[in-house]
Amino acid sequence: xxxxxxxxxxxxxxxSDSDVTVIIDVLSFSTCVDIALSRNxxxxxxxxxxxxxIEYAKTNNALLASFSRSKCDFSLSPVSLxxxxxxxxxxxxxxxxxxxxxxxxxxxxxxxxxxxYRAVAEYANSISENIVVIPAGEKWPNGTxxxxxxxxxxxxxLISELKGELSGxxxxxxxxxxxxxxxxxxxxxxxxxxxxxxxxxxPEDVDLAxxxxxxxxxxxxxxxxxxxxxxxxxxxx
Numbered sequence: 001x002x003x004x005x006x007x008x009x010x011x012x013x014x015x016s017d018s019d020v021t022v023i024i025d026v027l028s029f030s031t032c033v034d035i036a037l038s039r040n041x042x043x044x045x046x047x048x049x050x051x052x053x054i055e056y057a058k059t060n061n062a063l064l065a066s067f068s069r070s071k072c073d074f075s076l077s078p079v080s081l082x083x084x085x086x087x088x089x090x091x092x093x094x095x096x097x098x099x100x101x102x103x104x105x106x107x108x109x110x111x112x113x114x115x116x117y118r119a120v121a122e123y124a125n126s127i128s129e130n131i132v133v134i135p136a137g138e139k140w141p142n143g144t145x146x147x148x149x150x151x152x153x154x155x156x157x158l159i160s161e162l163k164g165e166l167s168g169x170x171x172x173x174x175x176x177x178x179x180x181x182x183x184x185x186x187x188x189x190x191x192x193x194x195x196x197x198x199x200x201x202x203p204e205d206v207d208l209a210x211x212x213x214x215x216x217x218x219x220x221x222x223x224x225x226x227x228x229x230x231x232x233x234x235x236x237x
Contacts, residue, residue, distance in 0.1 A: 001130060001164065002131050002162050003170060005169060006135055006136075007134070007135075007137050014132035015106045015109075018106050019128035020107075021109045021131075021134060022112050023109070026188070027194065028094065028096075028097065031209045035078050040087060042090065045221075063088065069202065071202070078209065104221070108124075110123065113215070114209060117157040120158060120219075125161075129162075133170065138192075138193060150209070152176065185210050217229075
């Protein structure tokens with residue numbers, strides 16, 4: 001069965017009974033992971049943006065991404081990772097994508113976005129038809145989930161390439177993506193998340209996130225590190 005459910009509650013409900021969990025966080029985390037891994041980098045997801053992240057980076061012999069969005073320093077801005085060097089190990093703190101990735105209890109945890117959904121789906125199909133797709137959403141100031149249309153469309157894109165019986169939620173996401181695909185740029189750039197990034201001076205992040213299947217990575221979580229599936233034999237820790 002292919003299931004689709006939101007955020008941490010979706011992880012808690014489905015991941016332990018699913019062979020594969022796929023995290024979708026389109027406008028930041030997942031796109032960053034694809035861009036870094038497409039250039040043969042390694043991403044260590046980390047939930048907290050505090051001093052513990054500094055120690056975590058040291059422990060893993062990794063650089064630490066900036067806690068604030070930046071184009072110049074490695075951060076949750078996809079633009080900042082376009083020129084990351086091969087072999088760079090980067091801790092990427094994120095209260096959404098990173099937390100969800102590390103909370104998964106499936107045997108295989110993947111990360112997908114609009115840039116790499118076809119490649120990730122092909123890899124997932126080779127493993128199982130028992131998959132849960134998790135659109136991350138965003139968080140309101142009080143910590144509750146904000147259902148983000150870009151992540152739902154990203155989930156639908158991935159599900160459109162998966163094999164297996166679809167739950168009602170998964171089928172709805174697939175059909176929404178199919179019907180809105182011609183308008184994808186206008187919808188996502190005009191969404192709350194898209195407008196926020198554009199207004200803050202990061203329109204290129206939206207552009208990169210909307211390059212359908214331009215990425216070359218299949219991010220697999222191995223020993224708490226996202227590694228391109230082609231590089232799984234490389235010792236990372």
